[in-house]
Amino acid sequence: MIVAKQIQKSYGKLSVLKGVDLSIQQGEIVSIVGKSGAGKSTLLHILGTLDTADSGQIFIAGEEISKLNQKKLADFRSKNLGFVFQFHHLLPEFNALENVCIPAFINGTSDAIAKKRAHELLDYLGLAARTTHKPAQLSGGEQQRVAVARALMNQPAVIFADEPSGNLDSASSQDLHQLIFNLRKDFQQTFIIVTHNEELARMSDRRLEMKDGLLLS
């Protein structure tokens, strides 16, 4: 599903990734842990096509994304990849349903089809009664579940999550972690998660530690 070979990335003289190799199967939940500054977010952003490596190859769902130009990459990203960040980045003036629809609208999906799927997702996530609420009217845990629904909108091959529970209290964190495992069980959803949450890392199929620019397994 995802294969990365010898990914290298430097910022000036700082070598952050020193030849990272990684292989992830469909339906796997992989956590990446490590000290602050170890390069976890840099790796996640490169795998998620939000940043580019200096060298190395990345294959996602059979496509060598390291070879795509910017336009093809943007198209691939919007059709195949989902993202959940520490801060949900929901648009404040849009309600939950509209926020969830955004990735589908970007892909040119019709209004009716997008809204139907957004309703189904919000229902699945226990947010059926919150569809017309704006982000400020939702709890932190609810906001993050809306962000997960948005990430799921285009049925992505993989969801990249950067500290998804980093801003949540412990009950909401546990709910979100449970949701991740339910999504894998129900939809074979693949996740790559950067986290400082040891409980989540231990629950994952694999806990990879980033150290000195490399992944230790």
Ligand SMILES: Nc1ncnc2c1ncn2[C@@H]1O[C@H](COP(=O)(O)OP(=O)(O)OP(=O)(O)O)[C@@H](O)[C@H]1O
């Ligand atoms: N755009 C950038 N320009 C220069 N240096 C950068 C840039 N992005 C990251 N770095 C540096 O690369 C190193 C790795 O950063 P990264 O954010 O990947 O670490 P991390 O392991 O995710 O840390 P944290 O757990 O604190 O989020 C850090 O030393 C950081 O300062």
